[in-house]
Amino acid sequence: MLHNSPLSHEFQSGLSDTEEARAKESAGYLARRDLFASGVESEHIEHKSHRTVMRESAERISLSKRNEEYHKRLNEDSLMHIPEFVIKPRSHTVWEKQCVRLHCTISGWPEPRVVWYKNNVSIDPMATPEKYKVESSYSVHSLEINKCDFDDTAQYRVSAMNSKGETSAFASVVVKRFKGEIDEFLPSPRLRKYFTPCLEYGVTFETHLVEKFGVSFGREGETLSFGCSVIIYPSLQRFQPEIEWYRDDKLLVPSKWVQMHWSGDRATLTLSHLNKEDEGLYTLRVITKSGFETHSAYVFVRDADAEVAGAPGAPLDVHSLDANKDYVIVTWKQPAVDGGSPILGYFVDRCEVGMTHWAQCNDTPVKFARFPVTGLVEGRSYVFRVRAVNKAGMSHPSRVSEPVAAMDPADRTRKGPSAPWTGQIIVTEEEPVEGVVPGRPCDLSVIEATKNYVVLSWKPPGEKGHEGVMYYVEKCVSGTDSWQRVNTEIPVKSPRFALFDLAEGKSYRFRVRCCNSAGVGEPSEPTEATTVGDKLDIPSAPGRVVPTRNTDTSVVVSWEASRDAKELVGYYIESNIAGSNTWEPCNNKPVKGTRFICHGLTTDESYVFRVRAVNAAGISEFSQESEAIKVKAAISKPPNSSSAPCIPPRASPTPPYGITVLECVRDSMVLAWKQPTFIGGADITGYFVDYREVIGGVPGKWHEANIKSVSERAYRVSKLKENMLYQFQVRAANMAGVGIPSLPSETFKCEEWTIAVPGPPHDLQVQEVRKDSLVLLWKPPVYQGRDPVNGYYIDIKEAEADFEMWRGVNEKIKDLKMGESYVFRVRAQNKAGVGKASDSTEPVEAVTKPGTAEIVVNVDDDGVISLNFECSNLTADSKFVWSKNYVEMTEPERMTLETKGSKSKAIFKTPSEEDLGIYSCFVTHTDGASASYTLSEESEFIDLFHFYIHDHKFPIIPLKTELAVELLEKGRVRFWLQAEKISANGKAEYVFNDNVVHQGEKYKMNFDKNTGIIEMFMESLGKEDEGTFTFQLQDGKATNQSSLVLIGDVFKQLQKESEFQKKEWIRKQGPHFVEYLGYEVTPECCVRLKCKVANMKKDSVALWYNLMPYLMNQVFSVIANSSTPLKIQSTEEGIRLYTFVTFAAFVSSADTGNRLILMFFIDRARVAGGLPDVVTIQEGKCLNLTCNIWGEPIPEVTWLKNEREMVSNDHYILKFESGKFASFTITSVSTSDSGKYSILVKNKYGTESGDFTVSVFIPDEEPGKKK
Secondary structure, three states: OOEEEEEHHHHHHOHHHHHHHHHHHHHHHHHHHHHHHHHHHHHOOOOOOHHHHHHHHHHHHHHHHHHHHHHHHOOOHHHEEEEEEEEEOOOOOOOOOOOOEEEEEEEOOOOEEEEEOOEEOOOOOOOOOOEEEEEEEOEEEEEEEEEHHHHHHHEEEEEEEEEEEEEEEEEEEEEEOOOOOOOHOOOOOOOOHHHOOOOOOOOOOEEEEOOOOOEEEEEOOOOOOEEEEEEEOOOOOOOOOEEEEEOOEEEEOOOOEEEEEOOOOEEEEOOOOOHHOOOOOEEEEEEEEEEEEEEEOOOOOOOOHHHHHOOOOEEEEEEEEEEOOOOEEEEEOOOOOOOOOOOOEEEEEEOOOOOOOEEEOOOOOOOEEEHHHHHOOOOOOEEEEEEEEEEOOOOOOOOOOOOOEOOOOHHHHHHEEOOOOOOEEEEOOOOOOOOOOOOOOHHHHHEEEOOOEEEEEEOOOOOOOOOOOOEEEEEEEEEEEEEOOOOOOEEOOOEEEEEEEOOOOOEEEEEEEEEOOOEEEEEEEOOOEEEEEOOOOOOOOOOOEEEEEEOEEEEEEEEOOOOOOOOOHHHHEEEEEEOOOOEEEOOOOOEEEOEEEEEEOOOOOHHHHHHEEEOEEEEEEOOOOOEEOOOOOEEOOOOOOOHHHHHHHHEEEOOEEEEEEEEEEEEEEEEEEEOOOOOOOOOEEEEEEEEEEEEEOOEEEOOOOOOEEOOEEEEEOOOOOOOOEEEEEEEEEEOEOOOOOOOOOOOOOOOOOOOOOOOOOEEEEEEEOOOOEEEEEEEEOOOOOOOOOOOHHHHHHEEEOOOOOOOOEOOOOOOOOOOOEEEEEEEEEEOEEEEOOOOOOEEEEOOOOOOOOOOOOEEEOOOOOOEEEEOOOOOOOOEEEEEEEEEEOOOOOOOOOOOOOOEEEEOOOOHHHHHOEEEEEEEEOOOOOEEEEEEEEOOOOOHHHHHHHHHHHHOOEEEEEEEEEEOOHHHEEEEEEEOOOOOOEEEEEEEEEOOOOOOOOOEEEEEOOOEEEEEEEEOOOOEEEEEEEEEEEEEEOEEEEEEEEOOOOHHHHHHHHHHHHHHHHHOOOEEEEEEEEEEEEOOOOEEEEEEEEEOOOOOOOOOOOOOHHHHHHHHHHHHOOOOOEEEEEEEOOOEEEEEEOOOOEEEEEEEEOOEEEEEEEEEEOOOEOOOEEEEEEEEEEEEEEEEEEEEOOOEEEEEOOOOEEEOOOOOOOEEEOOOOOEEEEEOOOOOOOOOEEEEEEEEEOOEEEEEEEEEEEOOOOOOOOOO
């Protein structure tokens, strides 16, 4: 007997002192709870006499003393040894909601301490008592996992340790989906210790739940109650069961949001003021001494109506993390409903406990669902809430978080009492010691970085005894040494700090200094460079969505998880009636699995579903929409089968079939089977194999052969017993779950094969079925025999023919009869002979199906060769699978595979002899669409391959442009070409008339290898330059050249043009005419001489020469044409001949920059200048305008306002003085004076007008604003 010391007791229980105390408290609670049955106890337990009790006590004391003496005589060192596993824990595969128990037996002295681990993380049964139960009794240790779900699939380790050492053992638990009614077929979880029947009382209680609550729907702000009636037999007045409520497997406790009621025969749960946090799976557990009964149903909570139409739903699950003296991180989950427009961000509000005033923590909305709140008052408690905002408006606030105190985490264990209304916590600190400058902070790091903020964390300096420390944070841009203090005014008290207003995309380094009244300490070591931006990416869209029928109002939706998603919060599912465009959320609280039951659907309506993933960075894009599914109960007959048994039309596969043995040795057998006829709504992901012994013709219990699924349709079952008989069954699995098992196989004997011939081939597949031919594929036998396999025989017969009709054919099965059905089998051969035949294929009809296509070889304009295949009957899950020599090309090195819609192509990268072979393409999820093409030396396109092979041996540098010539300024000549691509090692030679020319006075060369441009320049062309110019290129093995012939007229024309350009350039170095001298005579008899001169300088002079005789003839012709008929007048001097002409003339010249103008004017009436286009004036001011008038005789002057003639008065003063100056005055301008004004001048030689606009503004208005 082992000594029961306190140390051994701790090892035995596997609990620490604190955990042991909690266990004792729980035991005390159970003992107090059991007092209710004292009445029953008194009836069924015989009371012992006082004398009997005393005698038994004395015997125990005596025995204990003898044991102590015996152990004192023993040599303890000889008894002590490292823990050993007598029985190791065994791996298990269980269904969802089942209970699994891992147990082992361990020896060792001192008695070892046993700890259980899940994926190397220790399991704390006290933290989740509803999930785990750990027991240790007489060296037998067990771990019980209650209500297994997919998260419980893991590797479990049990570790035993004592003073001599430690040892461990491992076991795996795999949890499978179950596709039936769980309550009827699965066992209940194992009862806890105090659930054993009350045999000592002679009473066994039976519990029944009636009037059960079902799936419930509520809306935010409402109150929801539900429950069950409980019938317990026998009914004892003094006995009351224990009632427990769970939400998502977490025990609920009464609060202001949750109220529980037990009336004696009915358990009720009330959820007051519903929020989306209340959504989930609710479970009622009624516990008696004889066991427990449970019932579960889901509660859905919809969003409340938004205050503003189009506003998003409220966020949910607001929590406070990492609380410190003046800092806390607030987290939340995004809502499922965005109101029809994307959510722009979130506002975080805080409120001090006991107050009603909410303060907004961030000025601009943050998109990240996590935000650091700073500036808290130490010692006070706060609650938080979050609001979402989009372009339509603000959401309702979320449910407030639990209160959190702003204080050092180390002080929480010694906090004083809370003030009754402020929530302030009184913290008692150590007596400070003055005069000590604090040291450097340590372990500074960036614990979180987004584009809105960066959070730093560090540890206080290690020195003790100095007064309370505060901190300054400094930053600098990476690559510089310019440090800038961030919190310049007030140091922070917490060893956490959030920095805002950093430039997104820039890199920063940070450091921290400690300070107190004695001074500021040295800075910490700076952090590594941190780039401002979101480190957490929004998850990718979930994969394929598969709906499955469930009930008349619900559908099971499964989907593929988002790939590479980090910190995934869960998924939101939406549904839509097929044909409409109204999407409704199926859940308002993210679910963590990849399977969800959507309730509340309309019977016989068709729905489509889509899924989004959520993490703190945001919500992903939607997955692809699922196929439409009609809502009805999941029991019906399969299509086109009136006699087949009823099976559920679910998405999981039907059973595999045709189980055979491929190889057998003394303790293992290799099995093969055929793929299910119906794979379900998704691709098969693997298979599970079970086996059982058959003894005396009686089958035993089924055992799992593989814990992890196998993808191949062959598997070796190990650890069998030699010469025993076995049966096997196989299940297929896809993303929707594990299908039902196959029928048991034939009985096979496990004995080693010693035959010399090979075993049977397996996995026969038929492709490329045509009216007269097909292709048969298979896998080689697992058992080779005594010698390697050297060939195969293929047998064929008509499906309805007798067994004796098997006959041999070639691999390419030809000359079939159209419409006839055939079956095939394969036999392997080695030197010893021909082995056993494989299982025959299913009957295959020789027919070319409508829409069958062949592989087509195509060569495009660039000479690219590709194999093309098109399939007209694709489904949503179809994929093109390309193979070479019937081996799938997953990532081919020599080809590029492209698929667009119903077409797929395989493109040869660098064709060569290596690419010869048989190419085939198979399309999955079709009725066998496939084709092949043989590329051999006799192929039609083999010449193209030879062409590419030649190019590979003799590569050519491709050119964008051939050698060309052009003239530049000064008559320079440029020869150039451009290569498409050339490396840094490329070279160029310049050849003229077969002679290499080099850089020098005559030739200038330039070679830009980045652009591939090669140039040669010549200042001019002489007679000796007539001939052929060639550029020769070389880049490794690749070469090319381009030539340009310049002889005869072509050369002479280029030479002449070069010389002209050179002369023009020389001419343009001084002043020169761009436009030569010209003239024009206008209808008004104005003559304008003009020319344009370039390159004029300050000392340049324009010289005009006498052109008057010629020009005056043109002017006088216009004047003569304007004269009146000739008149005769008798005067004292004699007879006078006269006429009136419209025009008279004088000459004026002007020099306007580089343009010389000679103008002739006539004496008609003109407005010479002085009037602006627009006048802006303040109301109440006086306006006076003056302009110059020209004309002989003196013109008449008329003023107009808005096309109406004006008259001079006290308000408008109009004057015309000296025949040259016309003035316009408005006294005391008002807004009514705004408008268009004109002056009209007229004499006998013509008329002209001038316009201007007056705008009046009021002093309070912006000047220039038109009234």
